[in-house]
Amino acid sequence: MSLSVSLRHDFGGFSLDVDFRAPSGLTVLFGRSGSGKTSVIKAVAGLLHPDAGRIATADRVLFDSTTGRALPVHRRRIGYIFQEPRLFPHLTVRRNLTYGRRFGPRRRDRAEVDRVVEILGLGALLDRRPGALSGGEQSRVAIGRALLSAPEILLADEPLAALDEARKAEILPYFERLRDETDIPILYVSHSVEEVARLATTVVALEQGRVTRSGPAVEVFADPAFSPTGPRDAGALVEARILTHHADGLTEVQAGPARLHLPRMPGAPGDPLRLRIAAQDVMLARDAPQGLSALNILPGTVTAIREDAGPGVLISLTTPAGPILSAITRRSLSALRLAEGTPCHAIIKSVAIAQREGPRAG
Numbered sequence: 018m019s020l021s022v023s024l025r026h027d028f029g030g031f032s033l034d035v036d037f038r039a040p041s042g043l044t045v046l047f048g049r050s051g052s053g054k055t056s057v058i059k060a061v062a063g064l065l066h067p068d069a070g071r072i073a074t075a076d077r078v079l080f081d082s083t084t085g086r087a088l089p090v091h092r093r094r095i096g097y098i099f100q101e102p103r104l105f106p107h108l109t110v111r112r113n114l115t116y117g118r119r120f121g122p123r124r125r126d127r128a129e130v131d132r133v134v135e136i137l138g139l140g141a142l143l144d145r146r147p148g149a150l151s152g153g154e155q156s157r158v159a160i161g162r163a164l165l166s167a168p169e170i171l172l173a174d175e176p177l178a179a180l181d182e183a184r185k186a187e188i189l190p191y192f193e194r195l196r197d198e199t200d201i202p203i204l205y206v207s208h209s210v211e212e213v214a215r216l217a218t219t220v221v222a223l224e225q226g227r228v229t230r231s232g233p234a235v236e237v238f239a240d241p242a243f244s245p246t247g248p249r250d251a252g253a254l255v256e257a258r259i260l261t262h263h264a265d266g267l268t269e270v271q272a273g274p275a276r277l278h279l280p281r282m283p284g285a286p287g288d289p290l291r292l293r294i295a296a297q298d299v300m301l302a303r304d305a306p307q308g309l310s311a312l313n314i315l316p317g318t319v320t321a322i323r324e325d326a327g328p329g330v331l332i333s334l335t336t337p338a339g340p341i342l343s344a345i346t347r348r349s350l351s352a353l354r355l356a357e358g359t360p361c362h363a364i365i366k367s368v369a370i371a372q373r374e375g376p377r378a379g
């Protein structure tokens with residue numbers, strides 16, 4: 018299932034003109050405050066009538082300005098997760114979850130409730146009222162309620178913004194499970210690079226009402242032109258799987274045909290990991306280095322160079338582990354005579370690799 022969004026709208030002082038596809042998985046609408054993220058979400062939900070455009074899933078048109086079709090909000094089959102949980106304080110968790118839906122005693126209904134309760138780890142909370150839940154638990158109930166509205170699309174507008182770091186860490190794994198275990202497209206608004214790096218299957222970057230970059234998260238993060246908070250924070254994403262935990266405290270992972278060593282990670286052999294390798298933590302060498310303390314050395318080829326004002330440059334390279342970014346100085350760029358197509362070696366300090374894609378919740 019996928020969602021395609023094409024819309025134009027003029028607010029007077031601000032205009033929105035976007036065109037993107039959200040395949041199944043989690044698509045992060047990413048951008049600064051005022052870039053138009055919420056307006057896009059509202060248009061998909063039916064709360065904003067764009068001047069022109071078309072919004073459709075594979076089998077349903079929600080809005081089409083050329084035919085005049087505009088499904089009302091309640092017929093769009095959308096689950097909406099807000100920043101605030103907005104639960105009914107006088108109802109139990111169970112009744113909050115099923116509110117507004119006629120859940121009968123049918124086996125299928127019960128199985129659906131059970132599945133959502135399991136995914137979100139709500140089993141022990143069902144008879145409590147929201148007042149007796151932590152902020153993170155309330156958020157999980159709100160996510161469950163959105164899922165149980167049988168949505169074809171899930172919209173989440175900065176769902177973690179109101180939570181502290183500990184609560185965010187508690188909820189993130191549940192979004193990972195939703196992404197991996199449901200096949201509805203999830204449109205997720207965020208301006209946090211960490212959330213995007215961790216959750217996004219697809220990234221749609223917005224600036225002043227326009228899409229500046231969109232595509233699979235791994236490709237977008239490997240683009241040296243995509244450094245939303247400046248080159249200092251640039252970093253590539255690498256998809257990997259745990260191979261072995263070694264006795265000396267290192268975990269060995271497989272990334273494509275390459276193997277990397279990282280500080281011990283929780284998780285079992287076979288578990289997937291998404292690694293973020295900061296460009297600042299990757300050095301480059303023309304020849305295969307010898308006698309270095311760094312454990313991870315990958316052969317690569319330069320694919321793009323971004324030079325801005327200032328002493329730093331960002332280099333993108335293809336490696337067997339996937340695309341990697343490296344931040345080096347302009348001086349090193351000329352000393353190493355790097356250009357597109359130059360073969361070189363990326364040296365990654367093992368401690369530079371962070372961010373586990375789990376732990377599995379529930």
Ligand SMILES: Nc1ncnc2c1ncn2[C@@H]1O[C@H](COP(=O)(O)OP(=O)(O)OP(=O)(O)O)[C@@H](O)[C@H]1O
Nearest residue numbers: 028029031048049050051052053054055056057208
């Ligand atoms: N109904 C409206 N009338 C006029 N201008 C509007 C309206 N709704 C939004 N805008 C303007 O459109 C721009 C984008 O707003 P939007 O809420 O979509 O941004 P955002 O990226 O979600 O921002 P934030 O991260 O702060 O929530 C802003 O400049 C806002 O002032």
